[in-house]
Amino acid sequence: GVIHWRCSSYPSIFTDYGAGHTMNAYTKTPLTNLVANYRRGYSLPAEFYTSQDVFDIDLDVFFRRHWIIVGVAADIAEPGDVRKVDVGTTSILLLRDDDMEVRAFHNVCRHRGARMVNEDKTSVGRLVCPYHQWSYNLSGNLVHAAHMGKGLDWSCHGLKPVNLRVIGGIIFICMAEDAPSDIDEIATVLGERLEPYDLKNARIALAKTIIEPGNWKLSVDNNRECYHCEGSHPELSNTFVSLDIGFDPDELGDEEREDYVRHCEIAGAQVEVWESQGFPSRKVERYEGSETLFRTERFVITGAGESHTLDGKAASRKLLGSLKEPRFGDMHLHTHNSWSHFFADHAVVSWIIPLAADRTALHSVWLVNNDAQEGVDYDLNRLSEVWIATNQQDADLVSIAQLGVASMAYQPGPLSEFCETTVDRNIAWYIERLKAHGYKA
Numbered sequence: 136g137v138i139h140w141r142c143s144s145y146p147s148i149f150t151d152y153g154a155g156h157t158m159n160a161y162t163k164t165p166l167t168n169l170v171a172n173y174r175r176g177y178s179l180p181a182e183f184y185t186s187q188d189v190f191d192i193d194l195d196v197f198f199r200r201h202w203i204i205v206g207v208a209a210d211i212a213e214p215g216d217v218r219k220v221d222v223g224t225t226s227i228l229l230l231r232d233d234d235m236e237v238r239a240f241h242n243v244c245r246h247r248g249a250r251m252v253n254e255d256k257t258s259v260g261r262l263v264c265p266y267h268q269w270s271y272n273l274s275g276n277l278v279h280a281a282h283m284g285k286g287l288d289w290s291c292h293g294l295k296p297v298n299l300r301v302i303g304g305i306i307f308i309c310m311a312e313d314a315p316s317d318i319d320e321i322a323t324v325l326g327e328r329l330e331p332y333d334l335k336n337a338r339i340a341l342a343k344t345i346i347e348p349g350n351w352k353l354s355v356d357n358n359r360e361c362y363h364c365e366g367s368h369p370e371l372s373n374t375f376v377s378l379d380i381g382f383d384p385d386e387l388g389d390e391e392r393e394d395y396v397r398h399c400e401i402a403g404a405q406v407e408v409w410e411s412q413g414f415p416s417r418k419v420e421r422y423e424g425s426e427t428l429f430r431t432e433r434f435v436i437t438g439a440g441e442s443h444t445l446d447g448k449a450a451s452r453k454l455l456g457s458l459k460e461p462r463f464g465d466m467h468l469h470t471h472n473s474w475s476h477f478f479a480d481h482a483v484v485s486w487i488i489p490l491a492a493d494r495t496a497l498h499s500v501w502l503v504n505n506d507a508q509e510g511v512d513y514d515l516n517r518l519s520e521v522w523i524a525t526n527q528q529d530a531d532l533v534s535i536a537q538l539g540v541a542s543m544a545y546q547p548g549p550l551s552e553f554c555e556t557t558v559d560r561n562i563a564w565y566i567e568r569l570k571a572h573g574y575k576a
């Protein structure tokens with residue numbers, strides 16, 4: 136029989152989309168046209184995921200001109216601790232200065248511009264450029280430059296600072312001079328929520344980087360839905376039920392629907408209990424209309440109800456910060472380059488950095504109470520196995536998604552109104568931000 140792939144329910148712009156679509160890595164369609172071709176309720180046209188041009192623009196707009204999460208303060212615990220973060224050709228140093236402040240500088244010497252630090256992680260008294268040994272203290276001031284004569288104004292050759300906010304122990308940076316100001320609102324909401332966990336005094340029990348073989352937007356879109364959870368995340372599914380990821384009620388059996396409705400009622404009531412105890416837990420989300428994409432909510436954990444472990448019980452006996460009660464839900468945080476989950480006993484913070492149009496680094500850290508001892512208070516495998524498995528499963532999904540969108544047969548596909556509304560809003564925010572940065576016809 137005839138296969139009706141030119142299905143009339145698809146808007147004609149997609150049926151005809153093949154014209155500008157090549158397997159070449161470079162787009163032949165200007166981004167402004169691609170933006171105009173985007174249709175709400177669908178995944179993006181292929182070039183958004185495959186083109187080098189779009190990738191370069193994405194890095195500039197979404198990783199230099201918006202706030203991004205690039206780590207946790209616990210990673211640079213001592214004065215002189217330095218962490219290097221590379222975003223495209225830009226290299227940033229995060230460090231702890233002598234006054235215990237976290238700072239962010241461009242990793243570029245003010246003499247002739249050499250990259251100064253080449254290790255991912257190091258510890259220094261001052262930053263010495265390996266080229267001609269110009270040196271900077273941990274506040275970024277130039278403190279040594281030999282044979283430069285009297286004419287050099289040292290005060291205007293310090294390291295270039297990068298906009299930085301440390302919110303509840305999470306490090307946000309923005310490389311633009313005019314960084315979005317709504318970070319203040321996020322600082323208020325998130326600062327209050329993260330306070331009880333005291334993450335700035337937590338310890339990294341495990342840090343792991345994996346490569347997702349796909350575009351950064353496929354990685355984030357994948358994270359925004361749980362449509363794939365049942366099929367791909369057996370470990371996470373023991374404990375994770377999101378309140379508004381949703382199902383088509385008509386497709387659920389009576390028993391399943393009752394279970395889901397009951398979970399929503401219990402979770403809704405629990406959120407109010409937490410709120411009344413002074414722990415903000417209701418959903419706060421910012422997508423379209425907001426410069427910074429942000430979502431947080433405290434979810435009820437199913438199973439034993441304490442943590443994202445295989446059995447749902449806390450993995451660490453020493454809880455984070457001032458917490459006394461292990462049933463404290465799953466406070467989650469989504470931004471356009473991160474997803475994190477905060478439990479009473481540990482937290483897992485994950486953020487992505489695009490490496491190429493079809494390659495993304497996913498960094499994760501598992502945080503525990505500074506006093507918690509491995510093998511005594513927690514078993515590292517039990518603490519980390521659910522999210523290690525989940526992130527790898529997601530990386531594998533991102534990989535097949537990238538392979539598919541790179542094919543000549545791909546055309547933007549319809550999103551589920553029940554399970555993929557956050558994907559839709561994520562994509563709509565992305566397009567809106569491109570337009571706001573001038574990429575519109």
Ligand code: 3BY
Nearest residue numbers: 358359360361377467474
């Ligand atoms: O919360 C997360 O990180 C997302 C939401 C649904 C699937 N994924 C686990």
Ligand code: FES
Nearest residue numbers: 244246247264267
């Ligand atoms: Fe750094 Fe010359 S480039 S000292």
Ligand code: FE
Nearest residue numbers: 357358368529
């Ligand atoms: Fe997933």
